[in-house]
Structures are given as structure tokens and as C-alpha cells.
Amino acid sequence: MKRFPRVALAISVLFCAGMWLYVSRVLVPQQKQFAASHGIPRGNLSDLYPRWLGSRELLLHHRDPYGQEITSEIQSGYYGRPLDAARPYDPQDQQAFAYPVYVAFVLAPTVGLPFDEVQAAFRWLLAGFTVLSVVLWLRGMRWRPSWIAGATTVLLTLATFPAVQGIRLQQLGLFVTALIAGAVYLISRKQQILPGILLALATIKPQLALPLAAWLMLWSASRFPLRWKFATSFAITSAALIAGGEVLLPGWMREFYSAVLAYRGYTRAGSILDQLAGPIAGKALGVLVVSAVAFAGWRARKDSPDIQPPDTDAHHFWWTTSLVLAATAVIIPSTAPYNQLLLVPGALLIVRTWANPLNVSPAFRVLRVLAAACVIWPWISALALALASFFSVGGQRFWAIPLWTSLLVPVAVAACLLLPVLGRPLRRQG
Secondary structure (H helix, E strand, O other): OOOHHHHHHHHHHHHHHHHHHHHHHHHHHHHHHHHHHHOOOOOOOOOHHHHHHHHHHHHHHOOOOOOHHHHHHHHHHHOOOOOOOOOOOOOOOOOOOOOOOOHHHHHHHHOOOOHHHHHHHHHHHHHHHHHHHHHHHHHHOOOOOOHHHHHHHHHHHHOOHHHHHHHHHOOOHHHHHHHHHHHHHHHHOOOOHHHHHHHHHHHHOHHHHHHHHHHHHHHHHHOHHHHHHHHHHHHHHHHHHHHHHHHHOOOHHHHHHHHHHHHHHHHOOOOHHHHHHOHHHHHHHHHHHHHHHHHHHHHOOOOOOOOOOOOOOOOHHHHHHHHHHHHHHHHOOOOOHHHHHHHHHHHHHHHHHHHOOEOOOHHHHHHHHHHHHHHHHHHHHHHHHHHHOOOOHHHHHHOOHHHOOOOHHHHHHHHHHHHHHHHOOOOEOO
């Protein structure tokens, strides 16, 4: 048993290397080959670029980032040329500036630099933010594993396709996930002002931050005399960001709303539930998920986030918060894997149920195994394809295999969290 942690660490290194090699040696070459054969343009393909260029033009040249001229310039950098509707294989995603205008405040320090330098720096920054978020989740839960177990957890997180994709694309969602982790961690440390500020900043991606904000505002309002500072801090910071955006670009909220509607139109964005069950059934299931999470939040609204004693996993604030984040990944109108880093706290709670003596139902045990299988499958299959790529390029034909469970992971994790939260069966034994 003493060797198990070191074996687990070695396996996590293999899985991490396997996923990164799979993406660089199998997935990306396949995408390049397909693009070349169909005339699909490929530029820098950085998710940061549209936000960076729009912010630069707004701050330095006072140009409207939501305008068609900026969109055309974004496409020239992102795709290598403006998109042409007459070309059947050109991407549908226009890559327009579809963020709140106050994202420019976050990116302001970078707008005077060449994008190549910004892009390279952001890869390392986002990797660091991903590691930091894992550490913050662990410490917020009062889980202090050995350095080997902690390193294994970090490496396994970096070995997930969502992390690899987010870092390679320089996706700001990873930064937002770190802000969310920081806010919840500070709340667990009985701080209120700074968590409100961090959560307000996280609304640069409102679809990721607002569901959690709604839950935490309910939590704050339930004991307002004790928690008013959090709600006030969040409200004031949000108002300041909105007002600051209005100073930068009067009427930006109307333009942002139009940009979001246009984005949903040209990307045909749907939720994971829409993809799995169809648009009608998916929306019905989405309503059920939101209702169940709202009920769970109402029951946990008075719970303290401070886990005492440190090894107690039965704390419903943490389970409910993790459920809200997992449900967010399930119901938002996007199936982008990088959003699944919101599942990390829920995954950590589920893992702890294997180590600690908890009363869990048979249904929970079944869901737990299914969730684990969905998470492990990409690691094993990506490692196999990465190894095969050193001997033959034929493995590129099987590029989709590690992604087979991509849509199932958020559903499995959310279901795992929902069952005990609604039933509240988790109790420490003697």
C-alpha cells in the first residue's frame, strides 16, 4: 500500500503526457488534414484573439468592438481570412466580439503588446490558473493530501481534454474558473468582500458565473445580517463594471445582447442535454435540472461553508455549490469541453466518498462508478492513440475515440452530486 501513491503519481504522468501528445500528434494533424482537403481556413485559432483585438481597438482607437469591421478583422487573424458565406465548408462561428465590454478592463495590460507574445504568455498563465484552482478547491474543502496525492490530482486535471483544449486555445473560461474557485475558497475562510469582487469579475463569462452568483446571493440573503458584505461587494463591483463599460462604450449592453443572440444563431448553440436528448426533450430536462438545483439550494441556503471537522464530507454547502457548477456545465447553451473544468470540485467530493466512511446509497455507488468510467476512458484511449502515433499515422482515423464520453461526463458528475444533495444521506459513521 505504501507504493500506491507513487504508482498513482507515475500513472498520472503517463495520462497527462498521453493526452497532450494525443492532441498534438493525432487530433491537430487530423484537423489540419481535414481543413486542407476542404479549404477550411486556419489562422491563429486563439479564443483569446477576438477578445484581445476588440479590447485593443476599443481602448487604443475607440472603435466599437461589436461592429462588423472589427468582426472582419478578427476573422482575418483567427481564421487567416474573412469568412465567405459562399464557401460551403467555411466555419459557421463568426468569432465576433460576444463578451461584456468590461472584459477590456481585464485585458487592458496586454493591448499594447504583440499578440504572439500575449498568446504565448496566456498559455502559461492559464495552465497556472488551472493548477491554482485545483489547489484552492482542495484547501477550501479542508482536504490536505500529501504532496504526492496533491501532485497526482493536479496532473490528472491537466490530463483532461477540457484543460488541454482550454490552454491550447487560450480560453478565458479557465481564468473565470480560477476566479470562481478563489471566490468560494475565500468564502470558506469567512471572507466576504474579496469573494464578491472575484465573482463579479468572473461575469466576463456570464453563462459560467451567474448561476453560481444566484446561488450565493440566495445563501447570503438567508442570513443577511451575517453575510451582507458578500452580496454588497458583488453588487457594487458588478455595478462598477457595468458603469465603467458604459463610459468606454455608451449603449454597450444593447450591443452585447444583440451579439449574444447572433452568436446563438450562427453557432446553433445548444446544451449538452439538447445534444443527448434532442432540443425539445433537452430543454424539458434542463427545466427539471434547474428546478432540482434550486430546491437543493433552498435547503442548503443557511449552511456554513466552513467544514468542521476538516475530514467531514457531509457538508451540504460544498455539495450544493459543486452541484450548481456541474449543472451549469450541463445546461448552458454550449458543449465546449473546456467548460467542464467547472466539474473539478464535484469530482473531488465524489473521490472523497471512496476514502471516507460515509453512508451512501447503492444508486450513488452505481452513478459513481459510471462517472469514474466516463472520466477514465479519455485518459486510456488518448494514451493508446498517442503511443500508436509514433509508429503509424493511421491512428488519426480514430481521433474521436477519446471524446466519446465528453458529453456524458458532466451529466454523470451532476447526477452523482444531485442524488445525495436531494436525499441528504451523507453522514459520517461513528
